Amino acid sequence: MNTFLHGRIATLLVFLITVLGLAAGVWRYAYLQGLEQLHARGVADLSLASDRLVGQLQRYRDLTVFLADHPAVHDVLAADTPSSARDFLQDIADKSAALDVLIVDVQGRVLASPQSAPGAVLIDQPFVKRALRGALGWGHGQSAPLTDRAYFHAAPVFGDAGQIKGAVIVSTDLNGIDYAWRGSNPAAFFTDSAGVVQIANRSELLFWQRPMGQPGLIPPDQSAVNFSASFVQGNEIWKMGWGPYIPDEALHLTKLLPVIGLTGEVLLDIAPARRLALSQASAVAALCLAFGAMLFLATERRRALSQANTKLERQVAKRTAALNASNTELRREAAEREEAQAALRRAQADLVQAGKLSALGQMSAGISHELNQPLMAIRSFAENAVQFMARDKPERAAENLSRISEMSDRMARIIQNLRAFARQESVPQKRVDVVRVVASAIELTQTYLDDAGVTLAYDPPETPVWVHGGEVRLGQVFVNLITNACDAMSGRETRRLTVQIMTDDGIEVCFQDTGPGIEMPDKVFDPFYTTKSVGGSSGMGLGLSISYGIVQSFGGQIRGSNLETARPDAPSPDANPLDGGGAMFSVQLERADEIEVAA
Known part of the structure; x- marks a missing residue:
């Protein structure tokens, strides 16, 4: 002592x-x-x-x-x-x-x-x-x-x-x-x-x-x-x-x-x-x-803690074996959970691709018609061109050849949109022209709109509107919203689809139909929720859920509402006459230039 x-x-x-x-x-x-x-x-x-x-x-x-x-x-x-x-x-x-x-x-x-x-x-x-x-x-x-x-x-x-x-x-x-x-x-x-x-x-x-x-x-x-x-x-x-x-x-x-x-x-x-x-x-x-005083107090406390630690070590030694066993079990469960999450991500990606292929299947008849019609016209213009050449009328033959070139461009554009829509995109692009994506989605669904007797009202902006997103996946969202609107207006007297791109406060793409509206707006984006009747257009209720996840991954939001409860700045029914209300889906996206400046 x-x-x-x-x-x-x-x-x-x-x-x-x-x-x-x-x-x-x-x-x-x-x-x-x-x-x-x-x-x-x-x-x-x-x-x-x-x-x-x-x-x-x-x-x-x-x-x-x-x-x-x-x-x-x-x-x-x-x-x-x-x-x-x-x-x-x-x-x-x-x-x-x-x-x-x-x-x-x-x-x-x-x-x-x-x-x-x-x-x-x-x-x-x-x-x-x-x-x-x-x-x-x-x-x-x-x-x-x-x-x-x-x-x-x-x-x-x-x-x-x-x-x-x-x-x-x-x-x-x-x-x-x-x-x-x-x-x-x-x-x-x-x-x-x-x-x-x-x-x-x-x-x-x-x-x-x-x-x-x-x-x-x-x-x-x-x-x-x-x-x-x-x-x-x-x-x-x-x-x-x-x-x-x-x-x-x-x-x-x-x-x-x-x-x-x-x-x-x-x-x-x-x-x-x-x-x-x-x-x-x-x-x-x-x-x-002051530092010495605190060091002295810390030393005294450390000495007291050392004595207490000696007692605790005996108890820790007894529980070490049990903790090691529990740790091994936790690592095994964590590995299984990671494998399950990886499988879930793969399943979600496959489900997105399946949704696109399903939409292509629904539009296949119309797309075949869109391709067959230019082919028949090309054949007719080619035969006429041969006869005009035989009659020594090269200017008429040149006119027919120009028409053949226009038809070929139309077919190439349709095929290009199909390829872009069908491919599986994994990484979103940094800048996407939403005007171009909407135009591509309308072109893919034009036959579907015509077959359903839907009148399209769309006035695109004159300049590109750049947003943050992926062109393929954003196009899938717009195709899904257009086909859903066509199905919802089936059997209605007035079938009109209004598409608008608004750039006031932010970038917002609105799809407004003249259908019966949404029965349960708060559940419309839940998986497997659908309003299509049995025997009608086939659907599993995953399209809007997939679209919701895609828009969220871009940092945006998607909302669905009935016209009676739509926000005050929604498209006015006076500007687009409706028959018995309807539904409106709005897709809000982030401006690409603002994100790049912030970065």
Whole structure:
């Protein structure tokens, strides 16, 4: 018992250590992914802030270049009368929001300015020296007594001979530039070449300076502040305690801006990345613990089931022999049932073929008449053609030969329909023209209709109507319905059969007679059900049952009803006058094109 308990405790400890390691790995991976995303966002934010600052300063550089070619500036340098240009320079400063606009001569002496005193010498400023050498100068520093943070642009003024006459200097107050940025996220600042913060959206960082060769910043009074730096997968992380508006732990990114001589820097808070990594690690740990708990419960249940299974195996062993015997008996019965089903299918196929042959037997006399009549006509036309040829009347002989060809085509069509009707079809075609099938069935039963004195009313559609079915078996259904209608109208005063193909909502072929109707419509498709009297037309009552199965195999439906109970859209008795009601059989079929599109 103690050994079992110790094993379970050891397993639990191993599981907990594994979960802890997995959670730590997930935290590390999620934290690094969060830093990568934060890095990408910081690069975009820093680029946006840098572009905005460069754009604001470049406006004043363009203003400086523009003023260097202005006639008023040349007048000041030529006449040495700066007092007249003071109002002009003040107007320029007011309209451009510049801090000051100065005109200096080649000695760097201020000739005119709305803010600075004339006579001041600026030759020691690097940007002034550069401008007096013929290049654009720029720099930053104090502009006493106006501001402690200013940015300067200087442009040389050239004479007609290309000599340098002086320079124009435009100063910008940096306090006005970063004032609009205060409080925006993230914390961003710009340092000069000495590492001093000149521009920042956090005012508490202004004039902080980077220690020589070290990361971080220190206040202007050189007092100690909380700071440490580390690198995580190439990302520089600063830990600080510089105030409520600066993150305690942040990702530090930099971007050089040589066009203005500054370096852009940004601090992005990494606390959200840590929290997200912690939440993902906690979720993984919770899932693992839940899975472990379920696994423990499943193990306990399995152990209990194993004990119960041992007891059940004894009982199962006792019944195995009896089950084997029963299984053998079931397999034997299943084999016998499959053989019986196969025999039933063969019998059904033979019954369908027998039904077709029976119909052919009933129509044999009429078909013989249909074939004998063209044969007699062919013989007569042939003898006449010989006599016309003997009388040298080839045109009359050709006419008789044309009639012989027409009779031959008629006989060939009758024989072709007989062959198609008599053959045994096993697989339905994918597309069948129901107009053609109805025409073939009418042609096969035409003699039967004539002998029964039945008037046929049929107006076929002008275009093919394609349905899903088999041409031979569908023709058998139509032949069966036509012959049944003829038999039903035997002895009636009005014998009229109306055939219609309707394509409104679906494909429906209707056969309507003027017989006595159906005595029991709900049983008309039952096997061996027949309304033919003994001694009349022979029938076993299987024709409609076979037709029902054929139409069902095509995915369609066949219905039989009396005219009084027919559906509202059935052919109107007013359009086809009837004598004492009648029956109507409708065959509904599926459109072939819809099935193919669905497939």
